[in-house]
Amino acid sequence: MMSPSHSEPVTSILAAHRGQPGALLPILHAVQDALGYVPDYAVAQIANTLNLSRAEVHGVVTFYHHFRITPPASHTIQICCAEACQSMGAERLTRHAEKSLAQVSEGECELHPVYCLGLCANSPAMMIDDQLHARVTPEKFDRLIKKMGDGK
Ligand code: FES
Known part of the structure; x- marks a missing residue:
């Protein structure tokens, strides 16, 4: 289960992009910059905030090779x-x-x-x-x- 502190960076990123048209990619970049990857809980938060389905957000994450869905190695x-x-x-x-x-x-x-x-x-x-x-x-x-x- 995700703790509130776990999702805090994602919450801040979403707040910083509130109302921005075409915000999905900038949000995904910001999340990956902050966390090193785009975790499942972030996909759920982003989908919820942008009124998209998780499948839509996940589809974008997996379409671009740049985005990671697992934590990077050391x-x-x-x-x-x-x-x-x-x-x-x-x-x-x-x-x-x-x-x-x-x-x-x-x-x-x-x-x-x-x-x-x-x-x-x-x-x-x-x-x-x-x-x-x-x-x-x-x-x-x-x-x-x-x-x-x-x-x-
Ligand atoms: S070919 Fe240029 S560094 Fe390998």
Whole structure:
């Protein structure tokens, strides 16, 4: 059951957009910015406030890849899969990353492909949260993940 403090950010966001035409997308962006995702209770609150059905709001949330319906992992890892990085072993690195991350506890890391991080001359490239890393080998990947786990 949702506590009042749980829904408070959503209530404030809805109040800030009261009466605004076409408010659904700005509200969804604001909720995701505040909470990291759009939880079910927010869908219900938004639907109720905008006089829409939950299915309509849920349909918009799931239509756009940007919106999440589950909480984000603690760390986001993006490996570049664009041409320069592919030619320098990004596929091998991705396979290694998938295996390595299978050992990490659930909800700690999520791995996503990305298409060019602007480090093409130093590929393969990846990003851990907002930190760029160049010339990433499987060994370097493991060191970075270990460091991340140690909170360094
Ligand atoms: S192609 Fe990977 S950083 Fe540009």
